[in-house]
Amino acid sequence: MRKNFMICLLAMFLVASMSIQALASGGEHQSESKTAIILASFGTTVPEAVNAITNIQDQIKKAFPGVPVKVTFTSNIIRSIWKKRQANAKEWLGKGVPEEVLYVKNIIATFGDLQEEGYTDIIVQPTHMFFMEESSDLAAYVDAIRSIRTLKPKWRPFDKIALGRPALGTVGPQYDYHEDIERAIQTLAGDFALAKKNKAILVYMGHGNEHWSTGVYCETTKAMREMYPDVKTYIGSVEGYPAIDDVLRYLSAHAKGSKVMLKPFMIVAGDHATNDMASAEDDSWKTLIEKQGLKVMPVLQGLGTNDAFAEIFVDHIRDAAKDAGIALK
Missing domain, CATH: 3.40.50.1400 (Rossmann fold)
Known part of the structure; x- marks a missing residue:
């Protein structure tokens, strides 16, 4: 009798412990966290210029080999041009254009793909030079997706979303943009x-x-x-x-x-x-x-073809991940 009582007591303790943990985490995504990086570039329509973007992507992949790095273009005009070129895909792929660029997606579609693939934590890193119009619009998209709330917290599309700062920095007191400027000039x-x-x-x-x-x-x-x-x-x-x-x-x-x-x-x-x-x-x-x-x-x-300059974005990703509590492997 005493043995059965102890077993019941232990079971009740375990259930209570799990409930407390679920409440502490907001009940979101009880599965293991998966991190991905979105590299948000203004973009280009010149095939010979694409290597600057892919070089940055390569540097990020080397720094974080266990994390996928997806490319998106923030310019609507540039994406529309690549969409038209998809009709002659063989021609553009033959010129060395990566498939990810030829079929480049907007930021919302890229987020959607990552959600479908089970990624819970996202770092968006712009390759813009400074926080101006393009970065402001990108931040608005990121904030909108981050703000999504569902009746059951576990159905929120993502747990954590972080936005890195551009090459020369951003507005605000957290990171001194003068230091970012100096770092960029050194490269x-x-x-x-x-x-x-x-x-x-x-x-x-x-x-x-x-x-x-x-x-x-x-x-x-x-x-x-x-x-x-x-x-x-x-x-x-x-x-x-x-x-x-x-x-x-x-x-x-x-x-x-x-x-x-x-x-x-x-x-x-x-x-x-x-x-x-x-x-x-x-x-x-x-x-x-x-x-x-x-x-x-x-x-x-x-x-972007300058490896030392490309490393700036690697470090800005690290900063964004640390601030948001996102794990990078």
Whole structure:
């Protein structure tokens, strides 16, 4: 009798213990956690430029070999172009375009695929340069999915969702974006060495934005000049300030017959780099600078092809995972 009483008492204790654990965890996803990474890039339509994105993806896979890394493009226009190209899939795959890029999905569909595959913890890492329009919109999508609540907590699509910060950092006090800028500039030592070797002024072309301040480019230019004082440097942008007119004014005052090394301050050397920056078109940066009597040396390499720069995103993923309590293997 006493033995049966003890067995019942032990069973009641175990049930109570399991109930307390379930309440403590919110009852969500009682199965083992599975982590995945979404690499959110603005994207590119230039096949030769895709390697900048896949290089970042490869660096992340090396750092976290047990975690899948899915690519998504945040630009609706770029995704629509790849969708049309799917009709001639053989042609584009033959040009070396990865299948994941040819059939690239938006952030919502990528989240959906990961849910279907049983992933519970997601880290979204943007490859944007700074927190501007694209990152703001991406954050809105992430916040919306994170906010989903179901009547039974265990049916929530995900347990934890984290959003990493862009290359040059983000707004807010948690991470000092000045430190992120300094880290990024350190990875560009090769650019400054090449400019110095050619006795050239280094001009970077950033994308910029008409709706958000691009003052971060001015801060980055200042930091570059302090870190590499032997090289005259300027960052302009396709949209917003500083524009090409500002670049030309700077060169007019400081070039004096020097060469100008032009390089994209973007993850990929895509359409902006090949056409707006380095083409022979009348309004390209190269043409406009040459009209000032300067020799121009374009370098068509996106920052994503630089392994040291790609490592920035690896570290930002680590930070995001730690802040959210997500395990990375």
